[in-house]
Amino acid sequence: MNVFAASSYLLCFILMYSYGQLLPLTSDFIKQGYVSESMDEGVFAVHTLEIKSLIECALRCGMNLLCNAVDFCFLDGLYTCRFRYGHANLSNTITQCEAYENTASKDCPDGLFLRAQGICKINTDECQNDPCLNGATCTNTPGSFNCTCDAGWTGIVCDEVVSNRALNKPAKQSSTYTWSGVTYSSNLAVDGNNGTDFVVDKCSHTATGENSPWWRVDLQAVYFIKSVRIFNRGMDKYGIDTSDRLRDVTITVGLTESDVNTPCGVFAGPGTLSQVVDIDCSSVPKGRFVKISKTTKILTLCEVEVFGYSA
Incomplete structure (x- = not known):
């Protein structure tokens, strides 16, 4: 062995024992940006170089100013430089090592998450x-x-x-209001017109004297219901504002017309003029029928949209 090669080998051994630590030969080296362990002196990172010569590894690891905290060169198919967190990697760019840790058997530190292969990785937002x-x-x-x-x-x-599952589907309500020769039937809430002028656009409306009114739509297929959207009554052409009637509303779902009792969500209200009320069904109930009911008098719905996916 010539003097130059011997010096290079010696340099690697010096690097291996720097700080009085020697990484075991069984350590699991991973790709650039990962570490094999965390020691008292700090987190270590590794960078596998396309180097097949121990001499070149010693030169590039030990003499590269960007790698000023390297511990040693190690052969794992290719030679690997190991250096401390916060120092540049050897990818010809001056970047910091990422604070990764091989931690298959323990929890990750704050700010890191555990990947499937048992490696902690920095968790970015x-x-x-x-x-x-x-x-x-x-x-x-x-x-x-x-x-x-x-x-x-x-x-x-x-x-x-997502398609509106309620559009033009059959609907019913507990009672129907008629005024000035116009019948404000249940189907007016699923006719595709989401205008909110009660007189011009027409909305469904239950009878004025009924307590606890309800409205129900038959989706004609079973869906997992994600949300229900209600278009509340706005100011009509006569300047009448009764938007606050939309209150104490409950949305339920069911598989049969006689049992529409699975909770979806509620709207406490009171509603405001032309308000669009989105009620999320957090449990994503399964059903064919969607029912809107309230505990106070008069239920007016200018449009109802139901969103969900096939069961």
């Missing part, structure tokens, strides 16, 4: 990039995110339109 669309709410999860879609939207990022 994906919601900072606003991935959820159309008014959806983003919730950060370990390594990913979830979008809670507004009514009418679905998909991973809420970019897919």
